[in-house]
Amino acid sequence: MAGPHPVGDPAPDDGLLPASAAVHAAERDFGVYLHVPFCRVRCGYCDFNTYTATELRGVKQSDYASQAVLEVEAAGRILTASGVPDREVATVFFGGGTPTLLPVTDLVKMLSAVRDQWGLQDGAEVTTEANPDSVDAAYLHALADAGFTRVSFGMQSAVPHVLATLERTHDPERVPLVVEWARAVGLDVSLDLIYGTPGESLANWRTSLEQAIDLKPDHLSAYSLIVEDGTKLARQIRRGEIAPTDDDQQADFYELADELLNAAGYDWYEVSNWATSNAHRSRHNLAYWTGQDWWGVGPGAHSHVGGVRWWNVKHPAAYAERIVAGLSPAAGRETLDAPTRELERILLQSRIRTGIPVASLSTAGRREVAGLIADDLVNAQAALAGTIELTLRGRLLADAVVRRLSD
Incomplete structure (x- = not known):
């Protein structure tokens, strides 16, 4: 289960926003x-904030879709009462956990509630994450029929011993099948990969990349494994049972990913994400990186509207109790001040290829641009044209770039 909530102010029971x-x-x-x-x-x-059957404290998975619908309906009332104008939804994203552990009718029920509450924009992007072993052809067909446009499969690796270290349960040979089934019903396909697993070699990583590329997904994410405190893997590393991957190895993995994906026709558009064209970029994730508004439904979900950020109670039992009682499930919130919003803008927008306008930086930030070019951290041509765009080296050292631009 995830770590503690952020530090914030208490959230009101009625959920009203400033x-x-x-x-x-x-x-x-x-x-x-x-x-x-x-x-x-x-x-x-x-x-992540996820729970297996033995951790639910009497909560039934079969009740969850109805509880989520109640929050969607409450969200509509709260936004209206807070003076936020009605807007059709641009993107919908089902994440987890494993959304596709639920019957497809439950996902359709939740999507229908969103559509009924706000409406969907023409061409809205509707995505669900899925484990390769949690869907079949009929399930994917039902998603497409209901208006889903995109599925993101957690492939993680094509190498059995790497999957075993991660404790992923799917058979790598199933990934081509689910990709084929998704394509057959018109769904865009994204594959998620993880690199830097203890014991993974560069050759192992090349195998995973090449097999993923051979499947011709529309979109591919490659995330560096971060060993979080409190996880089983962190305890294994602390006890010396598994050797961690060092920073130099992580850099080698990333550089190989960028090399192979570029050669295969994928363009990076965010530090960890590549797509075959602009149309196949994750619009939902781009909304996070560019500071748009979103409502997060469910236990532990985070939301952001106009510089107000809040997060729900984490456990499904606590969430169900509050939702059924007609109370906001929010556990806490914060209203971001101007300096914090500016820091977050630089932190997030510097990670995407469209970058940050040089003119939008502070005087001190603009003074850093020449040095960042000299250090091969930002693209010189783009910077001279007025935009901060990270180089390959800059993507590897993105945090350092943010510090220099925001100091």
Whole structure:
């Protein structure tokens, strides 16, 4: 299970937002994230807010869709009462956990609630995450029929011993099947990979990349494994049972990913994400990185509207209790001040290829640009044209770039 909540202020039981949340809201996109907090087993590296059957304290997975619908309906009332104008939803994302552990009718029920509450924009992006062993052809067909446009499969690796270290349960030979089934019903396909697993060699990583590329997904994410405190993997490393991957190895993995993906026709558009074209970029994730609005539904889900950020109670039992009682499930919130919003803008927008306008930086930040070019951290041509765009080296050292631009 995930670590503690952020430090914030208590959230009101009625969920009402301050007047500042409504300012310029009509100029921002609105998305919905639906968190499905259930997993069949807990992977040793996972620090997400997820629960297996033995950790639910009497809560039934079969009740969850109805509870999520109640929050969607409450969200509509709260936004209206807070003066936030109605907006059709631009993107919907089902994450977890494993959303596809639920019957497909449950996901359709939740999507229908979003559609009924706000409407969906023409061409709205609707994504669900899925484990390769949690769907079949009929399930994917039902998703497409209901209006889902995209599925993101947790491939992670094509190498059995790497999957075993991660405690992933799917058979890598199933990945080509689910990709084929998804494509057959018109769904865009994204594959998620993890690199830097203890014991993974560069040759192992090359195998995973090449097999993923051979499947011709529309989108591919490659994330560096972060060993989080409190996870089984962290305890194994602390006891010396497994040797961690060092920073130099992680850099080698990333550079290989960028090399092979570029050669295969994928363009990076965010530090950990590549797509075959602009149309196949994850619009939902881009909304996070560009500071748009979203409502997060479900236990532990985070939301953001107009500089107000809040997070729900974590356990499904606590969430169900509050939702059924007609109370906001929010556990805490914060209203970001101007310096914090500016720091977050630099932190997030520097990670995407469209970058940050040089003119939007502070005087001190603009003074750093020449040095960043000299250190091969930002693209010189782009910077001279007025935009901060990270080089390959800059992507590897993105945190250092942010510090220099925001000091």
